[in-house]
Amino acid sequence: MADPSPAQERDLYRDLVAARRLDVELVRWQRQGIIPAFPPSFGQEAAQVGAGAAIDPTRDFAFPMYRELGVAVAMGVDMLGYLGNHDGSWNGGRHDPVASRFTPLQSVVGSNGPHAVGWALGQRLDDREGVAVAFIGDGGTSQGDTHEAMNVAGLWNLPVVFFVTNNRWAISVPESSQVAGGSIVARAAGYGFPGVVVDGDDVLAVRAATIAAIARARRGEGPTLIEAQTYRRGPHATSDDPSRYRTLDDERRDAGEDPLDRYRADALERGVIDTAFVQAVEDEMTTWLEGIRGHLVSPAPRDGSEMFDFVYAEPTSELLDQKAEWAKGAAL
Ligand SMILES: Cc1ncc(C[n+]2csc(CCOP(=O)(O)OP(=O)(O)O)c2C)c(N)n1
Ligand SMILES: [Mg+2]
Structure with a gap:
C-alpha cells in the first residue's frame, strides 16, 4: 500500500520541483519588493511533499x-490563494479551506494542534473516517497548546497525526536549547501513543510513514507522532539574518544532502523518471512561475470592507460601528 506507483513517483518529483522552484522565486520576489515577507522551505521539501x-x-x-x-x-x-498569506492581501490565505482540506495558515505557534484535535473529535462524534494531520515545528512542541492537543488526543484516542518537522531550529534557538530530555519523538510515550522518527529528507520514507500513521488513526487506533528530521537551510524568514546565530560552516555541516537532488538521482537510477521528464518538469515550472509572478505584480483591487466582514460569524455592534466609520472615510 505504501509503495507508490511510477505515476505517483512522477507526481512526487514534480511536486518537489514545484515546491523548490516556487520557494526560490518567492525569496527573490520578496527581495524585489513584490511580496512583503516569506518563510522559506528550502531543504524541507521532501518532508512536506511526502506528508502532503x-x-x-x-x-x-x-x-x-x-x-x-x-x-x-x-x-x-490553489496556489494563488495560498500565497494570499504571503502577499499580504489576506491573513491565512485566500484558498477555500473546506474544498482544499487545508486550513488557513497559522502563525501562532502551536495553535493548530488544538484545531486538529477539535476537528478529529468532530469526526468521531459524526461517525466519519477523516484523519487530522497537524503540522508542528520542533519549536512548536515547546508550546503549551501542543501539550494540550497531544494529551487530549491520546486520552480520547482521536484520529490525529502530529507531524513534527524537526528542522533543528526555532528561529535562532537550536533544538538542543529547548527540548527537555533531548528527544521530540520520546514525548509520544508520555501521551500513550506511538512515535516514529523518519528521515525527513527522504520523500518516500516520509510518505510511507505518514500513510501508515493515517491508516492507523482511521482504524480507530489513535494518534501517532511523526518526527521528520530535516534542516532549515536558509533564514527563518526573509526578515531573519541567520549569521547572527550560526555560521555558514555550521549550516553546511548540519544540512545533509539536498532532498531534491537525492530523490532525482534515486528516481533516475530506478528508471521511474528520465532526463526528458526532468527537463519537461523544469519547462512546465518556468511557465507556471511566470503566471504566478504575473498575478503577484498586478494584484486586483480589494474591497477594504473585507477587514470587518470575516472577523466573527456574527459581527459585534462595535465592529459594525467601526465598519460604518471606516466606510465614511473610504467614501471620501
Ligand atoms: C505563540 C507564539 N510564540 C512565538 C511566536 C514567534 N515565532 C514565530 S516562528 C517561531 C519559531 C517556531 O519554530 P518551529 O516551531 O521550530 O518552526 P520553524 O519556524 O522552524 O518551521 C517563533 C518563536 C509565534 N509566532 N507564536
Ligand atoms: Mg523549527
Missing part, C-alpha cells in the same frame, strides 16, 4: 503552520 502526498483530500484535513508550501503543492491547494 499521504493525505487523502477526500476525507482527511491538514492543519498547517506557516511553512508548509510543499504540503499545499502536494495537496493541490
Whole structure:
C-alpha cells in the first residue's frame, strides 16, 4: 500500500520541483519588493511533499503552520490563494479551506494542534473516517497548546497525526536549547501513543510513514507522532539574518544532502523518471512561475470592507460601528 506507483513517483518529483522552484522565486520576489515577507522551505521539501502526498483530500484535513508550501503543492491547494498569506492581501490565505482540506495558515505557534484535535473529535462524534494531520515545528512542541492537543488526543484516542518537522531550529534557538530530555519523538510515550522518527529528507520514507500513521488513526487506533528530521537551510524568514546565530560552516555541516537532488538521482537510477521528464518538469515550472509572478505584480483591487466582514460569524455592534466609520472615510 505504501509503495507508490511510477505515476505517483512522477507526481512526487514534480511536486518537489514545484515546491523548490516556487520557494526560490518567492525569496527573490520578496527581495524585489513584490511580496512583503516569506518563510522559506528550502531543504524541507521532501518532508512536506511526502506528508502532503499521504493525505487523502477526500476525507482527511491538514492543519498547517506557516511553512508548509510543499504540503499545499502536494495537496493541490490553489496556489494563488495560498500565497494570499504571503502577499499580504489576506491573513491565512485566500484558498477555500473546506474544498482544499487545508486550513488557513497559522502563525501562532502551536495553535493548530488544538484545531486538529477539535476537528478529529468532530469526526468521531459524526461517525466519519477523516484523519487530522497537524503540522508542528520542533519549536512548536515547546508550546503549551501542543501539550494540550497531544494529551487530549491520546486520552480520547482521536484520529490525529502530529507531524513534527524537526528542522533543528526555532528561529535562532537550536533544538538542543529547548527540548527537555533531548528527544521530540520520546514525548509520544508520555501521551500513550506511538512515535516514529523518519528521515525527513527522504520523500518516500516520509510518505510511507505518514500513510501508515493515517491508516492507523482511521482504524480507530489513535494518534501517532511523526518526527521528520530535516534542516532549515536558509533564514527563518526573509526578515531573519541567520549569521547572527550560526555560521555558514555550521549550516553546511548540519544540512545533509539536498532532498531534491537525492530523490532525482534515486528516481533516475530506478528508471521511474528520465532526463526528458526532468527537463519537461523544469519547462512546465518556468511557465507556471511566470503566471504566478504575473498575478503577484498586478494584484486586483480589494474591497477594504473585507477587514470587518470575516472577523466573527456574527459581527459585534462595535465592529459594525467601526465598519460604518471606516466606510465614511473610504467614501471620501
Ligand atoms: C505563540 C507564539 N510564540 C512565538 C511566536 C514567534 N515565532 C514565530 S516562528 C517561531 C519559531 C517556531 O519554530 P518551529 O516551531 O521550530 O518552526 P520553524 O519556524 O522552524 O518551521 C517563533 C518563536 C509565534 N509566532 N507564536
Ligand atoms: Mg523549527
